[in-house]
Amino acid sequence: MPQTRSTAAQRELAVHRHLMRFGDSETLATPMWEQRGTTVAVIETQLGRLWGAAESATTDDASRLRETGLPSARTSVLNLIVTVVDSATADRVVHAMMSLGIHHPSRAIVLVADHLATGDALDARISTHCHVVPTSPDERICYEEVVLTVRGEAAEHLSGVVAPILIHDLPTSVWWPGDPPFRSPVFDQLIDVSDRLIVDSSDFGDLLAGMRRLTTLRELLGIGDLAWQRLSGWQERIAQFFDAPRFRRYLPNLNRMVIRYAAPTGHGRKRRRSDTDAVAPDVAAPMAEAILLAGWIASRLDWRRHRTVTPLADGGFRLELEGHYEMVDLRIEPEHTDELVPGELTSVRLRARGETGAAEFIIDRNRDEATVATNSDGMTALLRQITMETPREAELLSAQLGGRHRDPVYDAALHAAVVFLAAARSAEAAGPEPIVAPAAVQELGG
Amino acid sequence: MAHATPITLPPVLPEPATVAPGDGARHLANPLREGLRLERIPEPCTMIICGATGDLTQRKLGPALYNLMLGGFLPPEFTVVGFARRDLSDDDFRDHLRNGIDAYSRNRPAKRSIWESFSGGIHYHRGEFHDPASYEAMAKLLDRIDRDRGTAGNRLFYLAVPPVLYPEIVKQLGAAGLSADGERRVDGKRGWVRVIVEKPFGYDLASARKLNREIRESFGEDQIYRIDHYLGKETVQNLAVFRFGNGLFEPIWNRRYIDSVQITVAETVGVEGRGEFYDQTGALRDIVQNHALQLMSMFAMEPPVEFAASDLRDEKLKVLRAVHPMALADVARNTIRGQYVSGWVEGQKMRSYRDEPEVDPESLTETYVAIKLAIDSWRWAGVPFYLRTGKGMPTRVTEIAVQFRRAPLALFARTGASQIDPNILAIRIQPDEGILLRFGAKVPGQGLQIRSVNMDFRYGSSFAVDSPDAYETLLLDAMIGDPSLFTRDDEVERAWEILDPILRAWHEDQGGPLHFYAAGSWGPPAADDMLERDRRAWRRP
Numbered sequence: 001m002p003q004t005r006s007t008a009a010q011r012e013l014a015v016h017r018h019l020m021r022f023g024d025s026e027t028l029a030t031p032m033w034e035q036r037g038t039t040v041a042v043i044e045t046q047l048g049r050l051w052g053a054a055e056s057a058t059t060d061d062a063s064r065l066r067e068t069g070l071p072s073a074r075t076s077v078l079n080l081i082v083t084v085v086d087s088a089t090a091d092r093v094v095h096a097m098m099s100l101g102i103h104h105p106s107r108a109i110v111l112v113a114d115h116l117a118t119g120d121a122l123d124a125r126i127s128t129h130c131h132v133v134p135t136s137p138d139e140r141i142c143y144e145e146v147v148l149t150v151r152g153e154a155a156e157h158l159s160g161v162v163a164p165i166l167i168h169d170l171p172t173s174v175w176w177p178g179d180p181p182f183r184s185p186v187f188d189q190l191i192d193v194s195d196r197l198i199v200d201s202s203d204f205g206d207l208l209a210g211m212r213r214l215t216t217l218r219e220l221l222g223i224g225d226l227a228w229q230r231l232s233g234w235q236e237r238i239a240q241f242f243d244a245p246r247f248r249r250y251l252p253n254l255n256r257m258v259i260r261y262a263a264p265t266g267h268g269r270k271r272r273r274s275d276t277d278a279v280a281p282d283v284a285a286p287m288a289e290a291i292l293l294a295g296w297i298a299s300r301l302d303w304r305r306h307r308t309v310t311p312l313a314d315g316g317f318r319l320e321l322e323g324h325y326e327m328v329d330l331r332i333e334p335e336h337t338d339e340l341v342p343g344e345l346t347s348v349r350l351r352a353r354g355e356t357g358a359a360e361f362i363i364d365r366n367r368d369e370a371t372v373a374t375n376s377d378g379m380t381a382l383l384r385q386i387t388m389e390t391p392r393e394a395e396l397l398s399a400q401l402g403g404r405h406r407d408p409v410y411d412a413a414l415h416a417a418v419v420f421l422a423a424a425r426s427a428e429a430a431g432p433e434p435i436v437a438p439a440a441v442q443e444l445g446g
Numbered sequence: 447m448a449h450a451t452p453i454t455l456p457p458v459l460p461e462p463a464t465v466a467p468g469d470g471a472r473h474l475a476n477p478l479r480e481g482l483r484l485e486r487i488p489e490p491c492t493m494i495i496c497g498a499t500g501d502l503t504q505r506k507l508g509p510a511l512y513n514l515m516l517g518g519f520l521p522p523e524f525t526v527v528g529f530a531r532r533d534l535s536d537d538d539f540r541d542h543l544r545n546g547i548d549a550y551s552r553n554r555p556a557k558r559s560i561w562e563s564f565s566g567g568i569h570y571h572r573g574e575f576h577d578p579a580s581y582e583a584m585a586k587l588l589d590r591i592d593r594d595r596g597t598a599g600n601r602l603f604y605l606a607v608p609p610v611l612y613p614e615i616v617k618q619l620g621a622a623g624l625s626a627d628g629e630r631r632v633d634g635k636r637g638w639v640r641v642i643v644e645k646p647f648g649y650d651l652a653s654a655r656k657l658n659r660e661i662r663e664s665f666g667e668d669q670i671y672r673i674d675h676y677l678g679k680e681t682v683q684n685l686a687v688f689r690f691g692n693g694l695f696e697p698i699w700n701r702r703y704i705d706s707v708q709i710t711v712a713e714t715v716g717v718e719g720r721g722e723f724y725d726q727t728g729a730l731r732d733i734v735q736n737h738a739l740q741l742m743s744m745f746a747m748e749p750p751v752e753f754a755a756s757d758l759r760d761e762k763l764k765v766l767r768a769v770h771p772m773a774l775a776d777v778a779r780n781t782i783r784g785q786y787v788s789g790w791v792e793g794q795k796m797r798s799y800r801d802e803p804e805v806d807p808e809s810l811t812e813t814y815v816a817i818k819l820a821i822d823s824w825r826w827a828g829v830p831f832y833l834r835t836g837k838g839m840p841t842r843v844t845e846i847a848v849q850f851r852r853a854p855l856a857l858f859a860r861t862g863a864s865q866i867d868p869n870i871l872a873i874r875i876q877p878d879e880g881i882l883l884r885f886g887a888k889v890p891g892q893g894l895q896i897r898s899v900n901m902d903f904r905y906g907s908s909f910a911v912d913s914p915d916a917y918e919t920l921l922l923d924a925m926i927g928d929p930s931l932f933t934r935d936d937e938v939e940r941a942w943e944i945l946d947p948i949l950r951a952w953h954e955d956q957g958g959p960l961h962f963y964a965a966g967s968w969g970p971p972a973a974d975d976m977l978e979r980d981r982r983a984w985r986r987p
Contacts, residue, residue: 240487240521240522242476243479243489243521246596248476300480385559386559386563408481
């Protein structure tokens with residue numbers, strides 16, 4: 001063990017101490033190990049004797065742990081690699097995982113890669129965390145966290161650094177917060193050692209290019225998208241409208257869908273994700289969630305083709321689609337508000353033609369609450385207030401880690417979203433007049 | 447507008463999928479549900495709890511419904527009607543449920559916003575169970591709820607009352623026209639009607655048959671959901687995944703590799719205020735007839751053709767049919783019954799069973815039972831199944847332990863390691879749900895010493911996911927119309943056929959004596975002797 005700890009390590013320890021308090025949910029299970037200018041072989045050895053060390057060490061951390069009972073055997077579920085651009089982001093990742101008790105990974109490797117930096121090629125910090133399972137206090141979930149800083153040329157060969165320290169034979173996910181460098185060789189290397197890529201499409205610098213890349217990457221590995229996960233509450237609520245048979249018959253007759261998403265007002269305090277502990281605080285592509293939701297409904301309901309695109313003010317647009325029996329008027333529009341993080345949906349309104357009139361299905365969100373309403377053909381109008389909280393990033397991540405490897409529903413929604421976006425782009429280029437979208441982007445589904 | 451080229455229309459769309467009543471589990475009628483976390487959502491319905499002021503409602507049903515609501519598993523139209531004798535208002539009943547949630551729910555206390563939308567759909571109906579007028583009034587109330595809340599005539603009755611009341615309630619429901627569902631209904635409505643019946647299903651074969659007959663006078667078998675909450679537990683469902691989702695285990699799941707199987711359902715507690723009920727029931731009826739035999743049939747069944755209700759229950763029934771009921775003369779050799787006397791459990795002094803309130807001071811009721819059963823099938827011939835259950839045991843545990851055959855040759859005998867312990871696979875149902883595998887390993891160092899080590903998989907430490915309570919799973923299944931995890935009439939009757947000779951032998955005093963054991967011990971020594979005769983020993987889980 002080194003005599004002195006780096007500032008980052010001390011910060012991490014401070015977080016632990018703060019969260020830990022004896023018997024609380026968070027415990028640092030083994031003494032933190034840290035070495036600068038180390039090698040992969042040393043890290044491997046250290047990881048190999050990690051849990052043994054916990055039982056024999058005499059430090060405070062370890063003896064406390066012996067009192068509370070360390071698991072003598074562990075069940076491993078998956079590896080998680082997190083790539084970040086700098087050590088400040090690495091701290092945020094570590095903090096997010098610790099404060100929320102990330103559920104799934106058995107070994108998390110946080111990679112800080114800087115190929116321009118000089119100095120020691122490799123610094124490593126290893127700590128182990130055990131969480132008490134709230135529902136059964138005797139159970140502990142443990143994971144190991146390895147924070148690696150890779151500099152210089154080594155940073156261009158990350159898979160060689162990472163591969164030896166993964167737990168063998170376990171599925172490996174790579175989480176790339178922010179805008180992933182889709183074209184860089186390092187990205188490809190890490191994709192090669194992973195089974196699943198987790199991104200947040202609302203962080204993409206170029207939403208269309210990023211989503212297009214995802215549609216090809218999904219041939220290679222599973223894709224998790226935090227923007228998609230953020231929609232799950234909306235999807236449940238929208239699906240719920242049509243669970244009752246009396247409303248389900250409206251589904252084929254939908255003829256209008258308006259999706260609004262939060263965009264900053266420009267004055268007033270802009271809500272950043274950091275308000276909710278996120279690793280990437282700013283939202284680069286606020287339209288991502290809205291367009292994925294539109295893609296989801298369009299692909300689920302087999303809306304196959306669209307005709308015209310009209311750009312709307314502020315980057316929104318209007319598309320005409322062919323639904324089952326009706327033409328569908330789809331609008332995606334920003335709504336200026338500082339109440340919500342940019343990109344979050346503010347409302348979804350669906351309208352269908354009924355036998356005697358129109359039916360409307362409405363979800364309007366206002367901070368942590370939403371109004372859900374149904375009006376149809378003179379039948380009972382249902383109006384309810386529900387809670388709709390923004391899930392925290394670690395919860396989104398956890399859900400995406402635990403999700404199914406290939407998600408055909410997401411794939412289809414993504415495909416449709418790309419078609420819509422491409423159409424919207426071409427409309428932007430052509431000016432305010434409605435245009436007929438080029439034939440190549442008309443096919444949906446897939 | 448730019449020049450529009452003609453576009454070919456897609457082929458004619460398929461008709462929207464229709465759902466057969468009672469088969470909601472496997473069909474997705476709502477295309478938006480595909481791939482969502484909640485693929486199965488029940489249709490809007492009303493759940494009527496008969497015996498709504500009792501313990502079960504407060505401890506289990508209320509919290510289960512609340513958690514389902516919290517998880518978004520129930521449609522907003524979902525409505526609860528409490529039906530009981532006590533004079534309560536709607537608000538009183540809501541308070542009763544809410545107190546139960548605050549005290550017993552796995553998510554507690556109740557969240558205000560969720561509770562407010564949930565409680566709006568909670569009603570109370572006061573009435574006598576034997577009075578036709580209360581059912582007529584209830585029918586009117588349910589019709590009004592259908593109209594106001596859009597529950598479309600779908601009704602789930604839950605009999606949370608002592609079993610003596612089952613026949614009366616189902617008869618009255620039938621007479622009031624409340625049991626007819628679908629096209630059988632005279633009022634022209636097409637909703638489904640189901641009834642959930644709590645165990646015990648009878649107290650012997652004759653009474654179980656009678657009860658089944660009585661319920662079927664009002665309800666069809668496809669409407670009857672006999673609840674055995676053990677089947678709702680995650681680990682029990684995982685038993686099927688463990689066997690049929692892994693290529694490794696099924697090939698060795700037979701008499702060639704398995705030496706014997708032990709099923710243990712141990713409780714530390716005594717009768718806990720249920721003295722009167724328990725003294726008439728005993729361990730064999732209370733645990734073996736349902737939980738233990740269900741566990742055994744899930745463990746031993748052949749792979750079903752499809753993982754669907756009828757196939758699953760057919761396979762379970764086949765296991766029970768392959769268990770031959772004992773001849774009266776064999777009961778003494780293959781069963782041990784015991785009753786606890788005072789002792790120490792978990793550091794607490796526990797009084798004798800006969801000193802419990804409402805228990806006959808000369809009671810001969812068994813609080814412990816150990817049985818050796820044989821399944822006469824190609825797969826299991828010659829493999830004994832040892833079932834035991836008891837109160838006042840040293841620990842609370844439910845597990846199935848498989849003992850494999852020993853290695854055929856004592857290869858290491860010369861080197862000091864004599865007989866190697868057999869491999870054990872233990873499937874723990876509760877607490878600490880998980881799977882443990884024991885095998886021999888060399889002790890490091892010179893020489894060849896072999897010691898058994900455990901490889902331990904725990905659900906809790908692998909998936910930090912809060913498992914739903916068994917009642918949540920089962921209530922949702924019943925609302926969706928998936929009876930896989932409920933017991934069918936023929937299963938219940940077959941289980942009684944297996945146990946009837948034992949009950950009769952005990953009753954006629956031919957089944958061996960009642961042994962006494964100290965609370966806090968693993969049952970009477972006679973139970974150990976029973977296994978020792980077979981050169982085996984009970985596990986100490």
